[in-house]
Amino acid sequence: MSSVVIPDSQAGTELGALKTALPSSAGSLFQLLRDGAPRTRADLATQTGLARSTVSARVEELLSSGLISYAGENTSTGGRPPTTFAFNPAARCVLAVDLGGTHARIAVTDLAATVLAEEEQELAISLGPAAVLDAVLQTGSRLLSQAGKTAQELIGIGVGLPGPVEFATGRPTSPPIMPGWDGYDVPGHLRGTFDVPILVDNDVNIMALGEHDMVYPEVSHMMFVKIATGIGSGIISDGRLQHGAQGAAGDLGHIASPDDEQTPCACGNLGCLEAVASGPAIAARLRASGLEVPSHATLIDLVRAGDLEAIRAVREAGRKVGAVLASCVNLLNPELIVIGGLVVTAGEHFLAGIRETVYSRSLPLATQHLRIVATRTSGRAGVLGASALVTSHTLSPESINALLAA
Template sequence: MSGGITPTSPGEILELIRSGQVTTRRELQDLTGLSRSTVALRLAPLIANGYVRARVRRSGSAGRPANALSFDETGKLILAADLGATHGRYALTDAAGTVLAESAGELSIGSPPQTVLRTVIRRFRDLIRRTDRPVGQLAGIGIGVPGPVDYARGRPVQPPIMPGWHDYPVAAELSAAFDCPAFVDNDANIMGLGEMRTHYREEASLLFVKVSTGIGAGVILSGRPQHGVAGAAGDIGHIRIAHPVEGRRCACGASGCLAAHASGAALARRLSDAGLPAVSSLDVVRLVHEGHPDAIEAVRTAGSLLGEVLSTAIALLNPSVLVLGGDLVLTHEHFLLSVRQAIYERTVPLATRDLAIAGSQLGIRAGVEGARHMVVDEVFSAEAVDARLETLETAGG
C-alpha cells in the first residue's frame, strides 16, 4: 500500500476514473492498494447508477481480458448559457462536451432578472425539444453572467450593468424550473475555465480577460476559478486608471474606471460622438476592419490602457498564460499588440519570461464550454456523487 492513495468512497473512485488516472480494475487496485473485493464493492453502485461503464477490453496477448473502466458521459445532459450585456448563447451538451443543440440571440442584461430568466428557460426548453431527449437525463445547468457572483449561493452581487439583479436567486430559479442542480458564475470565470480545460490543461495558472461591452477577468488557478471573498475577484473593469479623461463616467457611477475608457461600449460612444456609426463593440470592430483611423487609434489606446492594468496583475499572480477574449480581440494585432507591449514595458522580465499571451481559441463558445465544465466539476465531484448514492440507497430501502 506504500504510495497508494486509498480512496474511502465510490465518489473518490469515480474521480480517479474521470481523470484518466485508472482505466482498469487492476490499475485501480495497484494505485490505491485496495483488494479486488473492495474495488468491486466500491464500483458496484457507480456501475449500477450509470456513473461508470465497465467493458471487456481484449488485448492481442494471451491471458484474461481486462475490464475497461470509463466515466459514462453520454447519458448525462447539461444545459449551458453564456449571458452577455447584449446577447446570449445557449447549448445542450452531454457531459463529454458533444453539442446536441445550440442557439444564440439578442438579450438585454439590463432587463429585470425575471424577464431575462424567462428567456433563458424558454431557450433551454426549445433545445431539449429539438433533441427529443428526456428531461430526466439532465445532470445540471451552468450559466455565466457579466457581473460579480456569490458562487456558493448562486446569486449576483451588486453587478453594475445588471440593475435589479443583486442577490437574485438565479441558480435556485433555474434549478426549480428543470428539477436539477444549477450553478452560476461570472462570465469571464467560465470563459477562462473553458479555455484552460480545452487548450491549456497542463498549465498551472491562466488569466482570462474579456473585453466587449464591459471588461472583466477570470483567474484560474490549479484548474479552478478564484472568486474572492465577495465574488469580485477579476472585476478589473472598475480599477482606476492613472490619467482618466474628465467626464467619462462608468456604469458603476464612478469616474476614472478602466471600463469607462477601454471597453467596447466606451469606444463606441467615443466614435459615435466623433460622427462615426458606432453603437456597440462589434461596430468598433467593423470600423477597424474598414480602416477608419479614429477607430484604429481608439482600439490601440484601449489596448495600452488594459495592458497597464494587467501589468500589475501579471506581477502579482505570475500566471503562465494570459488569454484575451471578447469582441475587441477581433481587431487582431491592433488590440493584442498594444496590450502585449504595455505589459512588457511595465513588468519585470522575470514575470513575463514564461508568459504566453494569446487570443481566445474557443471564441464565442468559450462561455458555454466553461459552463459545461463547471457543472461536471460540481455534479460529479466525489462529495456530490457520494451524497447522491446515499440518497438513492436510502430511497431504495
C-alpha cells in the same frame, strides 16, 4: 478528458468530500475513471489497493448508473481477455448558460463538456432577472429536446452572469450593468423548472475555467480578460480560480485608468477602465469624431476594412487595458493572459496595444515568459466553463455516492 480547475470557494468542499467519501466507495473509484482511459478490474484493484471483490461491486454500481460503460477487452496473455471499463460522458448532460450584457449563449453539453446543442441570441441583461431567466429556461428546454435528452438526464445547470456574484449563494451583488438583479435568487428561479444543482458565477470566471480546461490545462497561473460591453477578468492562481472574500476578485473594469480621470462610469466613479476602453467606449469615441458606429459589429467591420480612425481607437483602447494589466502582471505574475470578448475579434490591433504597454510597464522578471494571446475557444469559453463548473461539483466522490444512493 482534461483536468478541471476547482474554484477556490469550492476547494474546502472538494477536500471535505474526499475525506468524507470512503476510499472504497464507488464515488472515489469513479475519480480514477474520469480521465476516460479504459481500465480493467485488476487495474483498478492495483491502483486503489482494494480487494478485487470490492472493486467488482463498485464497478457494478457505476455500470448500473451508466456513468461508466464497457470499453472492450484487453489483449489476453492466456485465458479469457479481461474486460475494460471507461467513463461514459453521455450518461448525463449539463445545461450551460453564458449571459452577457446584450447576448446569451446557451448550450447542452455531455459530462466531458462536449457541446450537443447550442444557441446564441440577443438578450439584454437589463430586461431584469425574471424575463432573462424565463428566456433561458425556455431555450434550455428546447435545446434539451434538440440534443435528444430529457430533464431526468440533466445533472446540473451552470450560469455565468456579467457582474459580481456571491458564489456561495449564486446571487448577484451590486452589479453595475444589471438593474434589478442585486441579491436576486437566480438558483431558486431556475430550480422552479429544473430541480438539479445550480451553480452561478461571474461570466469571466467561468470563461477562465472554460479556456483553461479545454486549451491550457497545464497552466497554473493565468488570467482571462473579457473586453465587451464591460471589462472583467478571471484569475487562476496555483491551479485554482480565485473569487476573493465577496466574489469581487478580477473586477478589472472598475480599476481607474492611469490616463483618464474624467469619463463617468456606470458604477458612479470617474475614469474606470470600462468607461474608456470597453466596446461601447470605443464606439462612443468614434461617433464623437464623426463616424457612424451604432454597434459592436460595425466597429469590428470598420477595423477589418482598414479604417485608420477605427484602428487607432482600438489600439489606443488596448494600450489603456495594457496599462492596468501591467500592474496585475507585477502583482500576480501570471504566465498566460488570454484576451476574449467581442473587441478582440477585430484582429491583432487590440492585442498589439495591450502587449505594447504590458511589456513596457511590467517588471522584466514578471514578463520573462509571459504570453498574451487571443481566446481559442471561439466564443464558447463561457458555456464550456459553466459545464466544467457543474461537473467539478456533481461528479465529486460525495455527489456520485449520493446519486447512486438515490
